[in-house]
Amino acid sequence: MVLFEVFINGIILGGMYGLIALGLNLQYGVARILNLSYGEFFVGGAFTAFFTIMLWQYNPLLSLFISMPIAFAMNWLIYQYLMTPLIRRAPDQDALDADVVLVTFGLFFVFQGLALVYWSGDLRGYTFLSTPVNFLGATLAMNRLLALLGACLIAAVLFVILRRTRFGAALRAITIDPVAAGLVGIDVRRYSALAFAAGGALAAASGMLVSTFISFSATTGVAYTLKALIVVIMAGVGRVTGTLAAGVLLGVVEALGGYLIDPALTIAINFGLFMLILLLRPTGLFTRA
Amino acid sequence: MLDALRNARAAAALIVIAAIALAFVPLFSSGYVMSVFILLFANVALATAWSFFSGATRYISLATAAFFGIGIYVLAIAHVYVPVPVALIAAAIIGFLVALVVGLSTLRLRGVYFVVFTFGLTELIHQVLNWWEVKINHTVSRFIFTDVSNIAIYETLLVAALITIVGSWYVNQIRLGYALRAIGEDETVARHAGINTTRVKVVCFALSASVMAFVGAVLALRYPYVDASIAFNSTWSFQVLIAALLGGGGRAWGPAIGAIPLVLLSEYLAGTFPHHFSIALGLCFVVIVYFLPGGLTRLVLRLYHSWLVPQLKKAEVL
Numbered sequence: 237m238v239l240f241e242v243f244i245n246g247i248i249l250g251g252m253y254g255l256i257a258l259g260l261n262l263q264y265g266v267a268r269i270l271n272l273s274y275g276e277f278f279v280g281g282a283f284t285a286f287f288t289i290m291l292w293q294y295n296p297l298l299s300l301f302i303s304m305p306i307a308f309a310m311n312w313l314i315y316q317y318l319m320t321p322l323i324r325r326a327p328d329q330d331a332l333d334a335d336v337v338l339v340t341f342g343l344f345f346v347f348q349g350l351a352l353v354y355w356s357g358d359l360r361g362y363t364f365l366s367t368p369v370n371f372l373g374a375t376l377a378m379n380r381l382l383a384l385l386g387a388c389l390i391a392a393v394l395f396v397i398l399r400r401t402r403f404g405a406a407l408r409a410i411t412i413d414p415v416a417a418g419l420v421g422i423d424v425r426r427y428s429a430l431a432f433a434a435g436g437a438l439a440a441a442s443g444m445l446v447s448t449f450i451s452f453s454a455t456t457g458v459a460y461t462l463k464a465l466i467v468v469i470m471a472g473v474g475r476v477t478g479t480l481a482a483g484v485l486l487g488v489v490e491a492l493g494g495y496l497i498d499p500a501l502t503i504a505i506n507f508g509l510f511m512l513i514l515l516l517r518p519t520g521l522f523t524r525a
Numbered sequence: 526m527l528d529a530l531r532n533a534r535a536a537a538a539l540i541v542i543a544a545i546a547l548a549f550v551p552l553f554s555s556g557y558v559m560s561v562f563i564l565l566f567a568n569v570a571l572a573t574a575w576s577f578f579s580g581a582t583r584y585i586s587l588a589t590a591a592f593f594g595i596g597i598y599v600l601a602i603a604h605v606y607v608p609v610p611v612a613l614i615a616a617a618i619i620g621f622l623v624a625l626v627v628g629l630s631t632l633r634l635r636g637v638y639f640v641v642f643t644f645g646l647t648e649l650i651h652q653v654l655n656w657w658e659v660k661i662n663h664t665v666s667r668f669i670f671t672d673v674s675n676i677a678i679y680e681t682l683l684v685a686a687l688i689t690i691v692g693s694w695y696v697n698q699i700r701l702g703y704a705l706r707a708i709g710e711d712e713t714v715a716r717h718a719g720i721n722t723t724r725v726k727v728v729c730f731a732l733s734a735s736v737m738a739f740v741g742a743v744l745a746l747r748y749p750y751v752d753a754s755i756a757f758n759s760t761w762s763f764q765v766l767i768a769a770l771l772g773g774g775g776r777a778w779g780p781a782i783g784a785i786p787l788v789l790l791s792e793y794l795a796g797t798f799p800h801h802f803s804i805a806l807g808l809c810f811v812v813i814v815y816f817l818p819g820g821l822t823r824l825v826l827r828l829y830h831s832w833l834v835p836q837l838k839k840a841e842v843l
Contacts, residue, residue: 270637322814333636334585335814338770341763342810349804465641500659504652507645514642518634 242495243488244374248384250487252446254480255387256460257467258394259438263311265474266407266431268414269319270333272340274464275457276347277307277436281443282452283351286360296364296444303440311436314343315429344458351454361451379448386445387480390438394476407431411474466510472520482521486510536778544687551676559675563747565788566682567740570689571761572768572780574736577693578729579766580774581705584632587762588643591650592620592734594756596741598654601667601751609671613681613742620738621731628727644759651757658753666752673746681743686781689736694777696729705729764791767806771813773820782821 256278263271281303288299318339326332365378398404406427409417418424443452443460471482486506493505513521551559571589579586596616603612631642658664696702704725707715716722745751764787772783787809794802817824 318811330583330636334583337585337637337640338810338814342807342814345803345807345810347807349800349802349807352800352803462641462644466645469638469641498656498660500656501652504649504656507649507652511642511645511649514634514638515630518638 239492239495241374242491244372244376246488246491247484248376248380248487249491250484251384251387251480252380252442252483253463253467253486254483255383255390255442255445256439257464257471257479257483258387258390258476259435259442260461260464261435261468261471261474261476261479262394262438263432263435264468265411267315267319267428267435268329268332269315269336269432270340270465271311271314271432271435272337272461273314273343273347273457274340274436274439275459275461276344276351277311277439278443278446278460279351279452279454279457280307280347281440282447283355283360283443284440285444285447286362289362289364296362296448300441300444303444304437307440308433308437312429312433314436315432318343319432320425344461348454348457351457355454357454359451359453361447364448366449377449382448383445386441387483390441391476391480398476403427408474466506470510470513470521472522475520475522478520478522485521540687540691544683547683548680551679556675559679561788561792563675563679563682563744564792565785566679566686567744568765568768568784568788569781570682570686570740571737571765572772572784573686573689573693573777574733574740575765576769576772576774576780577689577696578705578726578733580769580780581702582709582726582729584635584726584730585640585766586643586730587640587759587766588627588646588734589737589762589765590757590759591643591647591762592624592737593741593761594647594650594654594753594758595620595623596738596743597745597748597751597756598667599738600742600745601669601756604669604671609673609746613739616742617735617739620741621735623738624731624734625727628730629723632723632726632730644762647757647759647762651753654757655753666750668750669745669748671746675747678743678746682740685736685739685743690777690781697777701725701729763806767809767813771809771817771820773817773822775819776822776826779820779822782825786821 259277260271260274263269263274281299284303284306285296285299288294288302289296319336322332322335322339326335365382367378368375369378369381370376371381396404398408406417406422409420409422410424410427410431414424414428446452467479467483467486470486471478486509489509490502490506494502497505547562550562554562571593575586575589578584596619599616599619600609600612603615607615627646631639631646634642655665658666696705704715704720704722707718707720708722708725712722741756745756748755768784768787769780770783771787772779772781790805791802794805813820
């Protein structure tokens with residue numbers, strides 16, 4: 237029975253990982269930009285929620301109306317004014333990747349430094365919806381369930397947009413082949429910028445949802461960038477439902493591994509699983525060969 | 526050709542003079558100046574070693590901290606049983622062997638996958654080592670008891686940095702260096718031209734790793750104790766990467782030029798304004814990519830050819 241509770245906890249944890257990774261997958265899948273400053277927008281969302289409830293005493297969910305548009309706008313600007321010159325200049329994807337990794341890593345340092353200067357390095361947290369609920373026989377906090385629901389909701393919306401709308405079809409076309417997409421009349425740059433911006437907004441949203449039950453600080457962003465990256469690479473670039481599934485797999489393995497082997501080894505187990513998948517299936521678990 | 530030969534001779538003479546001058550620095554300087562120089566030589570050696578493999582092949586590795594940390598731990602464990610020089614050499618050899626195994630299994634990953642993998646490798650070794658120390662050895666840190674003087678550390682690192690630069694220059698002159706650059710240009714073409722790309726990559730990766738492990742082991746002599754978080758701190762990976770890119774590739778002395786301003790900047794800022802150091806570091810990245818794509822090397826070469834050479838000609842030195 238304890239094992240089952242561990243398992244459920246793993247699923248909740250994994251749903252969180254999937255949620256964090258969704259935005260990154262949108263950015264990397266459609267815009268082909270690996271944004272290493274992604275986690276800073278997660279932290280931004282978390283801090284906005286924190287200030288909303290602690291400073292202004294509103295429901296933290298309302299903070300989404302502030303943090304998501306800001307993150308959207310910032311990421312759109314980053315794509316338009318920082319990434320586009322690099323894309324124009326790069327002779328091939330390898331050279332572009334190297335430049336992008338450096339620039340977004342630089343942005344990560346700048347954002348983190350600014351956050352440290354203005355918000356300090358203290359660990360922050362607040363209580364919101366921490367009432368226990370019974371979920372399939374396991375007792376969980378309401379806020380964790382909310383994050384899982386949020387993850388499923390966002391994934392469902394993304395899935396419908398990508399599969400059922402003309403806009404989504406254009407995004408999928410860009411994911412498969414940006415050059416060919418341009419040839420059939422899709423404005424690749426505009427759509428990529430929108431996808432990139434939307435990914436950033438999702439980072440802020442996931443930051444808000446996760447901040448209800450995990451404390452955070454100005455320096456926690458990079459850990460979430462890394463987690464998200466692991467999930468994206470495990471799932472395969474551009475897969476929405478796969479991202480959620482890979483997140484859940486990672487969460488369950490982490491929870492079970494921590495319970496069965498040693499809690500001190502959870503990070504090691506995480507990386508071990510990730511590296512195994514990278515070696516066996518470098519293109520991801522959920523891509524067609 | 527004659528000109529190139531003269532240039533090479535001038536460069537060699539310059540390096541020899543600089544090395545001799547630097548070797549005598551400890552006679553005149555305070556402990557603080559020495560420690561800055563020690564840090565500088567360590568970074569020069571690391572950045573040169575990094576650039577030797579990653580700069581040439583464009584496989585961006587974040588495993589510097591992993592090999593560096595392996596060196597630290599080999600020294601911390603071995604110095605109790607064997608003399609320090611033996612422990613240092615053992616560190617280099619173990620770094621080489623670990624890189625050989627890692628390289629064989631991972632060098633088929635390209636681009637971002639390789640970057641993330643090498644970062645993950647550092648974290649994995651860090652976590653497993655931490656667990657092993659706590660669970661099996663019931664300790665979190667190891668003390669280092671040696672009586673190696675700062676001067677010895679200084680001279681060792683100076684020699685290590687010089688050997689790395691000269692070695693990197695030498696390898697670039699021979700077939701191995703051509704093969705390495707061919708892989709960086711286009712790996713498929715290199716393979717079709719008959720280069721055993723796997724062997725070249727793995728050997729060079731391991732060579733660069735052995736330098737990193739050696740430097741880690743030498744620096745460990747300065748620590749009173751080490752733990753897994755000190756040894757496997759990813760900041761090393763990033764700082765070395767920035768130094769190498771700031772310096773630029775194409776010349777063996779490039780990464781060294783990049784390491785100098787970075788070490789001085791971090792020495793100045795990290796102590797007084799740690800957050801501002803991170804912002805400055807980040808802006809450094811952005812500036813390098815947009816305004817200095819060839820790094821400082823290209824800037825230095827341009828200044829040399831467009832300003833210094835005409836000046837010298839006018840003064841009838843050349």
